Amino acid sequence: MPRTSKTTAHASPPRLPEACTRFPLLPLFPCPVIKAILTDIEGTTSSIDFVKDVLFPYARQRLPAFVETHGDTPEVQHWLHEAAKEAGLVSATRQEIIDLLVGWIDADRKSTALKALQGMIWKDGYASGEYRAHVYPEVAACLRRWKDAGKTLYVYSSGSVPAQKLFFGYSEAGDLTPLFSGYFDTETGPKREAASYARIAQAIGAEPASILFLSDIVAELDAARAAGLRTTLLARAPATCPADGEHRCVADFDAIDAD
């Protein structure tokens, strides 16, 4: 029996009036109050350069000494073994595994073992005060103001959830982790797919139209909007807002309308 159009309509995710995302200042459509704010990190709360210029070179530089010093702890041993297995090495010296891992860093290889080891090295660097995660100067105050106004705050970044927690735990503005109610990474799904945002809305337990997503990447905002979320594009200097952009666009957090 063919499905009725009514059934089909119920099967698709709830859509808010397009005006809420495209022209939210027009008073013609009642848009739901924003209850939750979901933010990207790189290019949005923080400079892309910090990860590229500080974190990745630090892990590359420290990896040999880290493996030498911690190579006998069960957790490190586990990931070294996993890396060797991934490379198809039956028996490898510690130095061979170090060379392998450094090569993977240079090739930007997406390896779970490498990611885990990098995470441990970054944790050491944060904890010993080697660096602090960059956040743009107005970000912490805005996050606090939104939280004080009763909004819940979430992070969605391609960096792993443990890396996100370290990032905001040791930021230039201090420990910001108490401000966030949850973290999402690509385990939830790719950032340019609408289904990921539908899953996040479900996990947050809020209707998509009451969630505001902040990002510097238009393709991510397009995906979020397709799932019914509200969107704002961050165009941090020297970037500028596109002339015919389809998302609200601001230069910094102070200009975000989160009501």
Ligand SMILES: [Mg+2]
């Ligand atoms: Mg970004």
